[in-house]
Amino acid sequence: MTVATAGRPRVPGFARGRAVSAFLHRHVWLRLGALLLLPMLWLVVAYLGSLAAMLIAAFWTTDSFTGAVVHHTTLDNFRQLVTQSVYRTIAIRSLGVAAAVTVVDALIALPVAFYMAKVASARTQRLLVVAILTPLWASYLVKAYAWRVMLGEDGLINWLLRPFGLHGPGYGLVAVTMTLAYLWFPFMLLPVFAGLERLPDSLLEASADQGAKAWRTFRSVVLPLLFPALVAGSLFTFSLSLGDYISVNVVGGTTQLAANVIYDNITTGGNLPFAAAAAFFPIFAMLAYLLVARRTGALENV
Amino acid sequence: MRHRRSTATLSVVGVVALVATACGGSSTGGNSSANAAPPVPKIAMAQSVGAGEGSLDLINWAGYAEDGTNDKSVDWVHPFQKATGCIVHDKIGNTSDEMVQLMKTGQYDGVSASGDATLRLVYGSQVAPVNTSLVPNYATIQDFLKNRSWNSVNGQMYGIPHGWGANLLMYNTKTVSPAPTSWGAVFDANSPYKGKVTAYNSPIYIADAGLYLMKHNPELGIKNPYALDQKQLDAAVALLKDQRKSVGEYWADYTKEVQAFESNNSVIGTTWQVIANLITTDKKTKVDAVIPSEGATGWSDTWMIAAHAKHPNCMYKWMDWITSPTVNAQVAEYFGEAPAQSLACEHTSDKTFCDQYHAADKTYSDGLYYWTTPTKHCLDGRGNVCTDYSQWTQAWTNIKG
Numbered sequence: 001m002t003v004a005t006a007g008r009p010r011v012p013g014f015a016r017g018r019a020v021s022a023f024l025h026r027h028v029w030l031r032l033g034a035l036l037l038l039p040m041l042w043l044v045v046a047y048l049g050s051l052a053a054m055l056i057a058a059f060w061t062t063d064s065f066t067g068a069v070v071h072h073t074t075l076d077n078f079r080q081l082v083t084q085s086v087y088r089t090i091a092i093r094s095l096g097v098a099a100a101v102t103v104v105d106a107l108i109a110l111p112v113a114f115y116m117a118k119v120a121s122a123r124t125q126r127l128l129v130v131a132i133l134t135p136l137w138a139s140y141l142v143k144a145y146a147w148r149v150m151l152g153e154d155g156l157i158n159w160l161l162r163p164f165g166l167h168g169p170g171y172g173l174v175a176v177t178m179t180l181a182y183l184w185f186p187f188m189l190l191p192v193f194a195g196l197e198r199l200p201d202s203l204l205e206a207s208a209d210q211g212a213k214a215w216r217t218f219r220s221v222v223l224p225l226l227f228p229a230l231v232a233g234s235l236f237t238f239s240l241s242l243g244d245y246i247s248v249n250v251v252g253g254t255t256q257l258a259a260n261v262i263y264d265n266i267t268t269g270g271n272l273p274f275a276a277a278a279a280f281f282p283i284f285a286m287l288a289y290l291l292v293a294r295r296t297g298a299l300e301n302v
Numbered sequence: 303m304r305h306r307r308s309t310a311t312l313s314v315v316g317v318v319a320l321v322a323t324a325c326g327g328s329s330t331g332g333n334s335s336a337n338a339a340p341p342v343p344k345i346a347m348a349q350s351v352g353a354g355e356g357s358l359d360l361i362n363w364a365g366y367a368e369d370g371t372n373d374k375s376v377d378w379v380h381p382f383q384k385a386t387g388c389i390v391h392d393k394i395g396n397t398s399d400e401m402v403q404l405m406k407t408g409q410y411d412g413v414s415a416s417g418d419a420t421l422r423l424v425y426g427s428q429v430a431p432v433n434t435s436l437v438p439n440y441a442t443i444q445d446f447l448k449n450r451s452w453n454s455v456n457g458q459m460y461g462i463p464h465g466w467g468a469n470l471l472m473y474n475t476k477t478v479s480p481a482p483t484s485w486g487a488v489f490d491a492n493s494p495y496k497g498k499v500t501a502y503n504s505p506i507y508i509a510d511a512g513l514y515l516m517k518h519n520p521e522l523g524i525k526n527p528y529a530l531d532q533k534q535l536d537a538a539v540a541l542l543k544d545q546r547k548s549v550g551e552y553w554a555d556y557t558k559e560v561q562a563f564e565s566n567n568s569v570i571g572t573t574w575q576v577i578a579n580l581i582t583t584d585k586k587t588k589v590d591a592v593i594p595s596e597g598a599t600g601w602s603d604t605w606m607i608a609a610h611a612k613h614p615n616c617m618y619k620w621m622d623w624i625t626s627p628t629v630n631a632q633v634a635e636y637f638g639e640a641p642a643q644s645l646a647c648e649h650t651s652d653k654t655f656c657d658q659y660h661a662a663d664k665t666y667s668d669g670l671y672y673w674t675t676p677t678k679h680c681l682d683g684r685g686n687v688c689t690d691y692s693q694w695t696q697a698w699t700n701i702k703g
Contacts, residue, residue: 062692066422066425066426067402067403067406067422067426068426080696084700086699086700086703087699089703090703148561152565152566152567153498153565153566153567154565154566155565170497170550170567171550171551171567253549253550253551254546254549254550254551254552254702254703256702256703264699265695266403267397267399267400267403268397268399268400268503268504268505268554268695268698270399270402270403270406271692271695
């Protein structure tokens with residue numbers, strides 16, 4: 001009977017494989033180390049390493065003629081950034097735009113998300129989610145240029161406003177805020193929508209039973225429970241706005257923001273160290289924002 | 303939570319330690335070499351041109367390496383590929399600074415550099431001297447373009463002259479009336495075209511303000527718009543800050559200016575002839591481009607070969623190709639500039655072309671203020687009192703505010 005003799009096939013490689021797996025089974029830490037090695041290398045070398053390299057470069061300087069980086073440690077870049085008023089102006093403007101984009105997105109996201117989560121039928125809700133997510137698949141540049149055309153002198157917005165004797169904002173800060181608010185809207189809407197879905201309807205009913213009007217319910221019941229979701233959304237809109245330089249170039253007119261200073265110093269100024277120093281601003285701004293957000297406890301259950 | 307915090311602290315400590323060790327390690331001092339010209343880096347020069355390597359990576363101004371994509375009848379890249387087997391990959395540089403920056407990546411074989419980039423590339427060891435005997439068409443290049451301060455060092459050519467021209471004042475003929483005759487039209491803080499004025503987005507544009515002040519404020523004593531001392535630079539900055547109030551947007555990407563004029567967002571501002579040509583071809587807006595009474599800044603471009611070009615043979619073949627009479631005529635007519643090749647004038651489709659662009663007119667050529675890198679050592683011979691390009695770069699950030 002052939003069947004009786006057919007046990008496990010005795011392949012040499014198989015036995016070796018068993019030995020390795022047995023070895024790994026006994027050494028838990030080795031197993032874990034091997035598993036984590038590649039991702040850790042990626043994180044430490046490629047991710048944190050490049051960040052560290054950039055931060056170090058901020059202390060260097062360039063030869064003013066050839067533009068070659070001179071490895072001479074100095075704080076000049078930071079001194080310029082701090083002492084020249086133009087950089088303060090740009091920093092404040094950038095924070096202002098990021099804050100404005102966040103507020104605009106929150107104000108639009110709240111009613112839309114509330115309608116989607118609590119009012120709309122299941123079918124409408126699905127359609128709305130799709131409608132809001134689809135633009136994420138379109139290229140950023142296409143969307144930015146679409147706004148450039150819409151905001152242009154002969155564009156859609158001026159065409160709509162003309163019958164009322166009005167004129168659109170044209171290219172500038174308002175245009176940048178509008179464009180960025182459009183671009184980052186889904187990042188605000190989704191956390192808020194998820195937060196509202198988790199909010200039990202019974203709470204709203206209970207509030208109404210106690211005689212609370214809509215505004216009171218919103219202020220005392222919905223908003224406190226929704227706050228973590230709003231903070232989570234604002235982290236996206238705020239940081240994405242703070243780092244954006246393309247929309248500003250497309251619809252910003254003569255405006256420059258913090259990210260433009262960084263970008264211009266790389267492409268135009270050819271001053272990598274100064275660009276690296278300028279990059280400290282958005283990093284610190286975001287770190288501060290994250291710390292404040294953590295204080296509110298909003299990051300605990302995201 | 304506490305555990306997470308401690309790891310976060312650890313990683314911060316790690317980064318700080320890294321920064322500290324790296325900073326402590328550097329020792330070489332920075333030498334400000336803007337005064338005396340630094341020694342010329344020793345880069346080997348080609349001694350022969352062999353068979354093409356099959357590929358060529360170029361950085362060039364818009365309109366210099368046309369392959370028929372923008373206009374089917376404008377194509378000198380495909381014939382080159384056919385003749386040499388070198389497939390051209392071209393990357394458009396929007397400003398000289400961008401070109402210098404791109405050359406530093408070491409991924410390109412050559413560049414069409416303007417005078418405000420050439421010396422930075424030479425002294426930055428980015429380009430190699432050019433053996434002009436390997437470029438047969440060099441012999442008939444206009445003599446007044448050979449061995450100039452922006453394309454040679456100590457009598458050694460660092461490239462092959464391509465063409466030259468002026469930065470023009472372009473305006474929408476329907477909206478702007480009367481037709482402007484002075485650069486004052488773009489420097490007027492109370493311009494009737496407020497919000498629709500445009501300007502070139504590069505520190506080198508400060509020279510345009512310098513030129514205007516040179517003609518209108520003689521008490522400032524500007525002799526050369528690229529040699530500005532601190533007082534003169536301050537005056538130029540003040541003028542440009544006034545201008546900013548009427549500027550709708552700055553342009554560096556040429557397609558952005560085309561689009562801005564075609565959509566009526568810009569109606570007047572500085573331009574290149576090629577942009578005016580593109581707008582005229584599109585027929586959406588009518589524009590005219592002129593040299594105002596003050597004269598103009600301009601450019602004189604040179605094809606340079608990278609110090610460590612991966613395809614040197616193809617690059618030499620390209621330098622010869624682009625300066626051959628027929629092709630140089632094509633490029634010059636398409637871009638709207640004076641061809642460097644003296645024989646090109648016989649091959650232009652418009653026989654008066656070279657006269658229009660004063661291609662053989664040395665006096666006219668000397669009258670333009672070519673883009674040059676401003677250095678501490680004044681170009682007009684006043685000594686070391688001038689502002690250098692890094693100061694211009696900062697001034698430009700300040701102007702935009």
